[in-house]
Amino acid sequence: MTLLxxxxxxxxxxxxxxxxxxxxxxxxxxxADIPGANFxxxxxxxxxxxxxxxxxxxxxxxxxxxxNLTQANLQEAQLTGAKMNVALLTDAQLQGVFARGTRFHxxxxxxxxxSQALLQQSDFGECQGRQTCFKAANLQGADLxxxxxxxxxxxxxxxxxxRLNGTEMMGAELTAAVLQRSQFIEANLSGxxxxxxxxxxxxxxxxxxxxxxxxxxxxxxxxxxxxxxQGANLTQTSFYGAQLEGADLRGATLDGTDFREAVLELAxxxxxxxxxxxxxxAVFSDVxxxxxxxxxxxxxxxxxxxx
Numbered sequence: 001m002t003l004l005x006x007x008x009x010x011x012x013x014x015x016x017x018x019x020x021x022x023x024x025x026x027x028x029x030x031x032a033d034i035p036g037a038n039f040x041x042x043x044x045x046x047x048x049x050x051x052x053x054x055x056x057x058x059x060x061x062x063x064x065x066x067x068n069l070t071q072a073n074l075q076e077a078q079l080t081g082a083k084m085n086v087a088l089l090t091d092a093q094l095q096g097v098f099a100r101g102t103r104f105h106x107x108x109x110x111x112x113x114x115s116q117a118l119l120q121q122s123d124f125g126e127c128q129g130r131q132t133c134f135k136a137a138n139l140q141g142a143d144l145x146x147x148x149x150x151x152x153x154x155x156x157x158x159x160x161x162x163r164l165n166g167t168e169m170m171g172a173e174l175t176a177a178v179l180q181r182s183q184f185i186e187a188n189l190s191g192x193x194x195x196x197x198x199x200x201x202x203x204x205x206x207x208x209x210x211x212x213x214x215x216x217x218x219x220x221x222x223x224x225x226x227x228x229x230q231g232a233n234l235t236q237t238s239f240y241g242a243q244l245e246g247a248d249l250r251g252a253t254l255d256g257t258d259f260r261e262a263v264l265e266l267a268x269x270x271x272x273x274x275x276x277x278x279x280x281x282a283v284f285s286d287v288x289x290x291x292x293x294x295x296x297x298x299x300x301x302x303x304x305x306x307x
């Protein structure tokens with residue numbers, strides 16, 4: 001039970017008082033206009049903060065588990081270290097928030113705007129968020145495993161060393177995203193746009209990139225073992241030194257694609273045209289779908305193990 005009434009809370013905020021460390025669980029102040037309010041380390045479990053206007057607010061290390069923040073405006077708020085597990089943030093405005101190490105685990109994020117947010121090391125595991133916007137956000141080292149973010153926006157986002165294993169990102173936009181050393185093992189990125197993405201040394205083992213657009217993206221030294229690349233557009237994509245063992249490239253579009261030093265052992269290459277690709281040093285052991293003429297042409301251009 002809350003120890004302060006909603007009226008008392010609003011009066012304290014309006015007079016510039018801090019609510020640090022206050023027990024405010026189940027507090028209900030929907031639609032409150034409280035810019036810059038200080039809730040640092042406050043307990044706000046199950047609080048109803050829907051549609052509040054609190055840009056620049058301080059929620060550092062606050063507990064907001066199961067809180068309702070639907071349509072809340074928290075732009076540039078301080079959320080570092082906050083516990084927001086299983087909260088409702090549908091249609092919330094969180095542009096530019098500071099949320100390093102924040103726990104969003106299991107939170108509802110449909111249409112939430114987190115563009116340009118600082119979210120390093122934060123936990124988004126098992127979150128649900130259709131059309132969520134992470135444009136230009138910094139998610140370095142974040143945990144997004146088993147989350148569902150279909151049709152979401154990650155353009156220019158930094159996901160270096162982030163974990164997205166089992167994450168569903170069908171139709172997502174990741175143009176120019178930085179994915180270096182990130183993990184997308186068994187993730188679903190079918191139909192996603194990864195044009196100009198930097199995925200150097202990332203892992204996409206057993207992931208689905210079916211019908212994805214990878215125009216001019218870099219997957220140098222990445223692991224794509226048993227990855228589904230059927231129907232993907234790989235125009236100008238670089239797989240230099242990549243591990244593509246057992247990958248399925250049936251029907252993929254290749255034009256100026258770089259496979260130098262890549263390993264394509266056991267890959268399915270039916271319907272794939274390598275005529276404009278760089279293949280020097282690429283390993284084609286036991287691949288499927290190549291006829292004798294294609295094998296001969298690839299061998300003449302420096303590909304290996306085509307017998």
